[in-house]
Amino acid sequence: MVASSGSARDGWSSRTAFILAAIGSAVGLGNLWRFPAEAGQNGGGAFVLFYIFCVIFIGLPVLLSETLLGRHGQASAPESVRRMAAESNALSAFMIVSFYCVVGGWVLYYVYVFAGDLVTTGLAGGAFEGRDRAEIEGILPGLFGSARLMITGHLVFFAITMFFVMRGVSQGIEWVATWLMPAFFVLLVGITLYGLTSGAGMETLTYLFSFDFTKLTPQVMLAAVGQAFFSLSLGVAGMITYGSYAGRDINLGRTSGIIASADTAVALIAGLCIFPIVFAAIAAGATDLSVEGCPGLRFAALPGGLQAMPCGAFIGLVFFIMVGFAALTSSVALLEVPTSWVMERFETSRMVSTLGVGLSAALLGIFAALSFNEWSDVRPLAFVPIFAEANVFDALDGVTAKIFMPLGAILTCVFVGWVAEPRLVDTENGLNGWLHQLWRALVRYVCPLVLIVITFFGLFG
Ligand code: PFF
Numbered sequence: 001m002v003a004s005s006g007s008a009r010d011g012w013s014s015r016t017a018f019i020l021a022a023i024g025s026a027v028g029l030g031n032l033w034r035f036p037a038e039a040g041q042n043g044g045g046a047f048v049l050f051y052i053f054c055v056i057f058i059g060l061p062v063l064l065s066e067t068l069l070g071r072h073g074q075a076s077a078p079e080s081v082r083r084m085a086a087e088s089n090a091l092s093a094f095m096i097v098s099f100y101c102v103v104g105g106w107v108l109y110y111v112y113v114f115a116g117d118l119v120t121t122g123l124a125g126g127a128f129e130g131r132d133r134a135e136i137e138g139i140l141p142g143l144f145g146s147a148r149l150m151i152t153g154h155l156v157f158f159a160i161t162m163f164f165v166m167r168g169v170s171q172g173i174e175w176v177a178t179w180l181m182p183a184f185f186v187l188l189v190g191i192t193l194y195g196l197t198s199g200a201g202m203e204t205l206t207y208l209f210s211f212d213f214t215k216l217t218p219q220v221m222l223a224a225v226g227q228a229f230f231s232l233s234l235g236v237a238g239m240i241t242y243g244s245y246a247g248r249d250i251n252l253g254r255t256s257g258i259i260a261s262a263d264t265a266v267a268l269i270a271g272l273c274i275f276p277i278v279f280a281a282i283a284a285g286a287t288d289l290s291v292e293g294c295p296g297l298r299f300a301a302l303p304g305g306l307q308a309m310p311c312g313a314f315i316g317l318v319f320f321i322m323v324g325f326a327a328l329t330s331s332v333a334l335l336e337v338p339t340s341w342v343m344e345r346f347e348t349s350r351m352v353s354t355l356g357v358g359l360s361a362a363l364l365g366i367f368a369a370l371s372f373n374e375w376s377d378v379r380p381l382a383f384v385p386i387f388a389e390a391n392v393f394d395a396l397d398g399v400t401a402k403i404f405m406p407l408g409a410i411l412t413c414v415f416v417g418w419v420a421e422p423r424l425v426d427t428e429n430g431l432n433g434w435l436h437q438l439w440r441a442l443v444r445y446v447c448p449l450v451l452i453v454i455t456f457f458g459l460f461g
Contacts, residue, residue: 011245017174018246019255021329022067024177025238026263027184028330029103030231032323033299035267036274042223043215044207048271050221054228055264058450061442062234062409064256065416068425070243071252086341088411089237092404093337094357096236098365099396100331101161105153105369106299107324109143113303114317127303127312133284136307140300150369155362161331162358165339166351170245173332176325184322188266191319192273194309200279207279208271219386222458225451226401231263233330235405235412237337253430253439277305335361368393386459406455410448417444 012018039047114127121129128136143149164173196204229235233242243252278301302319306312335358342353367375371391381387381395390398416425417440431439 011170011247013170013174015247015250017170017178018242018250019258020177020181021174021333022233022239022242022255022259023262024173024181024326024329025233025242025333026231026259026330027181027266027326029100029107029323029327030227030330031263031267032270032326033103034230035227036271038223038227039208039271040275040278042220043212045209045211046213046215047220047224048208048268049211050216051224051227051267052264054225055232055260057442058225058409058447059228059232059234060256060260061439061447062229062412063232063239063260064252064429064431064439065412065425065443066234066237066239067243067246067252067256068429069412069416069420070237070240071246071248071250071428072420072424086237088404089235089240089408090338090341092400092408093236093238093334094361095364095396095404096230096400097161097331097334097338098361099368099393100327100334101158101362101365102150102154102369102393104157104161104324104327104331105150105155106140106143107320107327108153108157109149110139110299110302110320111317111324113139114313114320118313118317121313123314124311125313126308126310127306127316129307129313133304136303137300139303144372147370147373150372151366154365154369157327157331158358158362158365160328161335162354164328164332165335165358166354168350173329177329180322180325181329184326185266187315187319187322188269188273191315192269195273195276195280195305198276198308200276200283203279204272204275207275208268218454218457218461221454222402222406225454225458226405229405229409230401231267232260233333235408236334236400237341237408238333240412241337241340242333248428251430252428253435255430274301277301280305364396368396402458403455406451410451413443413448413451417448 012021035051039051117128121127143153164176167173195201233239246252281301281304284304303316306316309315335354338357338361339350339353342348342357343350346353348356371378371393376391378391379388380392381390381399386402387395387398426436426440429436429439
């Protein structure tokens with residue numbers, strides 16, 4: 001976790017910078033790639049509704065707790081609780097960044113493919129003009145099948161992430177968040193409107209928003225909780241770290257509301273963007289796609305969807321560049337967590353810590369990248385029923401989102417709700433009256449209990 005007072009502490013240059021950087025951390029591949037894939041694998045509407053419930057009643061109170069905890073520092077925390085929270089959080093962030101950068105590598109590969117296509121097709125043409133569907137559908141399997149491409153993409157993305165973490169938080173990443181997140185948002189909305197009006201709009205709306213409660217199994221509930229944490233950067237000290245760089249003038253209650261709303265909006269829009277394209281591709285005879293999807297769902301579907309779009313090659317390129325930036329603002333936040341923990345724990349410089357942590361996580365990520373090809377048969381957690389089929393990549397993803405993140409959040413709730421002096425966490429949360437009471441009750445009772453129950457039944461039920 002982070003130091004409460006710090007030698008080399010960096011800070012946000014303004015309130016807006018903090019909000020945008022926190023949104024930058026929250027909005028990332030979790031929204032654009034993981035949310036549509038999880039919704040597809042977990043039955044659509046029921047998952048989406050429960051996800052929104054989790055964001056409001058669990059994610060939001062935990063988000064406020066994390067940012068509060070970060071800003072106050074942990075000086076007053078009993079050492080044992082602090083240690084436990086810090087170590088489990090830093091470890092999960094370490095595991096997540098390792099496979100996150102593998103997906104970042106896919107984005108880079110698509111940037112490369114679309115850039116090549118733009119050169120051949122020109123500005124006005126649709127993506128991959130004149131190429132047949134089989135060829136376009138072959139792009140993702142071609143990438144997954146090549147260990148060399150997967151590892152190269154991963155390492156390049158990791159190197160870029162390390163570069164920004166080495167420079168410190170306010171240098172550069174703030175700029176990326178401030179300028180590129182709004183541009184990304186405009187583009188996402190544009191592509192979504194196009195997809196909804198020109199493709200399978202109704203089918204998508206029905207799929208994402210018709211709630212069949214029989215589909216709400218304990219596993220789907222756990223998947224939704226895990227996704228809410230992943231997407232809001234919670235349970236791994238992501239928001240504790242960013243909150244620790246926040247000034248006293250910031251109203252954390254309001255800010256948390258803004259972050260959670262923006263993040264959820266992007267996830268829902270990403271769902272509205274991706275599914276029309278998937279449904280349209282399936283209707284057109286795509287053989288390799290299903291809504292249940294593979295981890296590459298959106299990546300597999302987009303090139304085909306952009307083929308018929310005017311300026312598709314150009315829009316595809318710009319879009320994947322934007323996805324890359326959204327991913328980068330998140331991967332930097334992820335790597336920052338274990339890096340700042342090592343800096344504090346071993347009193348090393350930022351440079352040494354980034355190199356040590358980054359290179360080890362990059363190495364772990366190589367095994368995740370191999371899950372799609374050379375190591376596709378390796379099942380590291382074969383002895384755990386719900387992870388029995390998971391390869392290294394899925395195991396890292398599943399264990400962090402379904403065990404570590406809920407656990408990290410339970411620790412945060414216990415700490416903020418029960419251990420920390422109320423004076424420290426209550427006076428500056430920016431909430432008044434009943435909202436404050438509600439937050440307090442959620443953090444002390446509802447969140448920890450619900451999380452324990454959902455995690456237990458999701459894993460063993
Ligand atoms: N919230 C990010 C996403 O949705 O892509 C992932 C993430 C970033 C998780 C930072 C945790 C974190 F600390």
